[in-house]
Amino acid sequence: MILIFGGAYQGKLEYALHNFQIKENDVFCCGESTEIDPSYSVIYGLENFIMGCVKEGKEAKEILAEYESLLKDKIVIMTDISQGIVPMDPAERSWREMAGRTMLYLGERAQTVIRVFCGLGQKIKG
Amino acid sequence: MNIFISGGCKNGKSHHAQELARNMSREKSLPLYYLATMIPCDDEDRARIRRHLSEREGWGFETIEQGRDICRALDGYTLSGEKVSPKGVFLLDSVTALLSNEMFPPGGEVSSDAGDRLAAELSEFARRTGNTIFVSDYIYSDARIFDSYTENYRRALAHIDRTLAALCDQVIEVSFGFKYMYK
Structure with a gap:
């Protein structure tokens, strides 16, 4: 699995489409x-x-674990929402925390992890 | 050389940018300019500007006040009344403030094409000067679903950041004193 993450509007999908054909x-x-x-x-x-999981009261990484073998050769792209102010809204708070746990889970399993910053990639694993 | 710097708030971006600008102007023996982009609207802003001015004292910067239509600075004058040389070294701090001024002009109307416009203006600025250091703010990792004004602003700033990151010779992320060079 290749995990690509970064802030909103950083060009993560474009980066994946361009660099992995x-x-x-x-x-x-x-x-x-x-x-x-x-x-x-x-x-x-x-x-x-992950927001869907929050709304349905499920844990994202447990669902992802069911797909583990299928996700092995995939590119997974996720927005990093971990660096702002703690939200007032309880659902957004749960979202933020579940997103963090999911990133840890995926980062551990991915062969390659890339962070995209203003359209430019930085390989932080693999 | 054009340089783009971004990172979180109060991480040392401005200080690092000032050092790069000063070194560049010394190496190339070029005039050193600071583009003051904030348009003060209250006492808090005026106090902030005084603090910034005193922080830059002794660095050798000539200040140019330009909160909108940034390319006009190249045909204008410094605060001390000297003609600006487009071949100098420019520190533009910050892209974020410029976008606020362009997107939310006085009078309450929101300029929805401000992002595209400013991306084009700053590209021209980089091309004409060749020695500009752009400072922006990385505001893209909130766990919030914002109102449409804020979301449009974030999208527009990201568009400008990506445009500048693509065309600048160097791209640096400053994170609490740690610097990562993407280019």
């Missing part, structure tokens, strides 16, 4: 639900999936 129709865009389709090469917007 992925076609745009091979990208699964997560909605705010617990659904993931591992038939695509790229799983994009994992933070939305």
Whole structure:
């Protein structure tokens, strides 16, 4: 698995499409639900999936663990939401914490981890 | 050489940018300019400007006040009344303040194309000077769903940041004194 993360609007998806020669129709865009389709090469917007888990009272990494073998050759893209002010809203607070736990889980399993900053990538693992 | 610097708030970006600008002007024997982008609207702003001025004292910067239409600074004058040389070294601190001024002008109307406009203006500024250090703010890792004004502002600033990061010769992230060079 390749994990690509970075702040909002940093060009994470463009970076993946460009550097790993992925076609745009091979990208699964997560909605705010617990659904993931591992038939695509790229799983994009994992933070939305995590919000879906928060809303349905589930733990994201437990669902991801069920897909572990299927996600092995995927590119997973997620917005880093860990560096701002603690939100007032309890759901947003849970979202932020679950996102942190999920990043740790994915970062441990990924062969390659890349952080995208203003469109430029920094390889921090692999 | 054009340089783009970003990072979190109060991380030492400005100080590092000042050092880079001063060294560049010394090495190339070029005039050293500080582009003051804040348009003060209350006493708090005026106090902040006084603090910034005293922090830059002794560094050799000539201040140019330009809160909007940034390229006009190249045909203007410094605070001390001298004609600006476009071939000097410019420290632009910050892109964030410029975008606020351009996007939210006095009168309450929001300028929705401010991001595209400013990205083009700053690209031109970089091309004309060749020796500008741009300082921006990394405000993209909040766990918040913001109102549309804030979200549009973040999207516009990211568009400018990415434009500048692509065209600058050096891109540096400053994180609590730790510096990572992407380019």
